[in-house]
Amino acid sequence: MTLHIVKLCVGADSVEDLAEWQIGQIKRAKKEKRKITAPVCGTRMWPKRADEVLAGGSLYWVIKGVVVVRQRIIAIDDVTDDHGERCGLYLDAHLQRTVPQPRRAFQGWRYLDPKDAPADLSEAQGGADLPEHLRRQLVELGAW
Numbered sequence: 001m002t003l004h005i006v007k008l009c010v011g012a013d014s015v016e017d018l019a020e021w022q023i024g025q026i027k028r029a030k031k032e033k034r035k036i037t038a039p040v041c042g043t044r045m046w047p048k049r050a051d052e053v054l055a056g057g058s059l060y061w062v063i064k065g066v067v068v069v070r071q072r073i074i075a076i077d078d079v080t081d082d083h084g085e086r087c088g089l090y091l092d093a094h095l096q097r098t099v100p101q102p103r104r105a106f107q108g109w110r111y112l113d114p115k116d117a118p119a120d121l122s123e124a125q126g127g128a129d130l131p132e133h134l135r136r137q138l139v140e141l142g143a144w
Contacts, residue, residue: 003052004112005073005089007041008105009061014132015069018061019095026093038090039071042079043109046087050076059089060098060112067101067118068132097121100138 012018022039029037047053058070071091079088101118130138 001052002056002114003049004057004060004070004114004117005047005053005109006060006062006067006103006112007043007109009063012061012063014063015061015095015097016132018063018069022091022093022095036075036077036088036090038074039093040079041089041091042081042083042086043089044083044086045108047076047111049111058096058117059091060117062103065102065105067098067103069095069097070117070120071095 009018012021025039026037029040041059053073054076056072058072060067060070063069071094073089074092075088075090077088077090078085080086097120098118099121
């Protein structure tokens with residue numbers, strides 16, 4: 001069974017900010033010749049249900065109070081960052097926008113059941129061509 005993770009994206013104001021930060025991560029990883037050169041999200045707690053997360057799970061990012069994008073989790077391994085050695089959620093570089101879903105602030109990360117995860121945003125659903133700030137306003141108004 002697949003299981004997802006949802007986490008606040010601290011320090012990024014948009015999907016574009018997140019993408020720019022992750023491009024820098026990939027460049028550093030390649031320069032340092034690390035064994036995994038994918039974007040990584042360091043976290044204090046290891047998922048106890050890692051097998052389910054690695055069975056096709058994604059990390060759903062909450063940016064400014066709304067889930068707006070996800071990335072497939074490709075590996076879970078140690079990572080050393082500014083906070084020391086921690087759990088690293090290694091991610092596919094592709095950022096898949098999702099239908100906006102409001103989410104209250106929380107600490108750390110939470111499991112996300114696939115039935116509760118927002119759908120991927122596609123051209124057929126409409127809204128994929130809207131600027132992120134406009135999608136966010138529509139969610140805040142309850143119009144999406």
